[in-house]
Amino acid sequence: MKGLGLAASALGVATAFAAPGAGAGFELTAADVAQAPVVARAEAVAGPAKIADYGVIGFTAKAAPKAKKATDAAASARSTTGISRNTSRSGLSNVGGMTPNAIAVINAVKAEFPGSGPFGGYRPGDPLDHGTGHAVDIMCGTTEGNEIAAFVQANAKTLNVKYVIWRQRIWYPNGGGWQAMEDRGSPTANHMDHVHVSVY
Numbered sequence: 417m418k419g420l421g422l423a424a425s426a427l428g429v430a431t432a433f434a435a436p437g438a439g440a441g442f443e444l445t446a447a448d449v450a451q452a453p454v455v456a457r458a459e460a461v462a463g464p465a466k467i468a469d470y471g472v473i474g475f476t477a478k479a480a481p482k483a484k485k486a487t488d489a490a491a492s493a494r495s496t497t498g499i500s501r502n503t504s505r506s507g508l509s510n511v512g513g514m515t516p517n518a519i520a521v522i523n524a525v526k527a528e529f530p531g532s533g534p535f536g537g538y539r540p541g542d543p544l545d546h547g548t549g550h551a552v553d554i555m556c557g558t559t560e561g562n563e564i565a566a567f568v569q570a571n572a573k574t575l576n577v578k579y580v581i582w583r584q585r586i587w588y589p590n591g592g593g594w595q596a597m598e599d600r601g602s603p604t605a606n607h608m609d610h611v612h613v614s615v616y
Contacts, residue, residue: 513538
């Protein structure tokens with residue numbers, strides 16, 4: 417009803433402006449000006465009334481449930497049981513010098529995300545985990561990387577994960593959430609295009 421009243425009022429105003437003097441009903445007289453204004457009184461309320469049932473229209477309004485973040489949904493959908501400690505090098509290339517734990521990460525990621533990669537790993541002369549065969553780099557886009565990082569986090573114990581680096585953040589299994597890292601100067605150095613997994 418309120419909507420109809422507003423529409424009628426708008427129509428009346430539009431008509432008054434469109435056709436001034438078109439009829440006596442729209443003319444302001446001296447008697448109209450002399451009348452006291454009409455005052456409408458209403459009790460104060462604490463706030464707007466909550467209306468949940470719109471029976472006239474035929475539906476009930478309910479708050480929509482909050483959607484889970486894609487990474488939360490992906491992590492919870494992935495099982496932490498049944499993850500293989502498959503250390504087979506069969507079908508893998510460029511894995512010379514990598515430890516069994518690093519190979520297990522590659523195999524687990526390949527099993528969960530067919531077509532993922534390419535993978536990087538052992539780099540002779542690297543003073544950190546790549547130099548000892550204890551690190552895996554999984555090249556990926558942002559969406560796939562979010563899912564891979566969540567998968568590795570969910571399976572960190574089984575995969576003997578020391579830490580994960582992804583999108584200029586580092587995560588330790590026993591250290592809480594993601595922590596920001598310093599800018600290393602390039603997208604690859606900042607791990608924007610690959611997930612880094614270091615293992616024991």
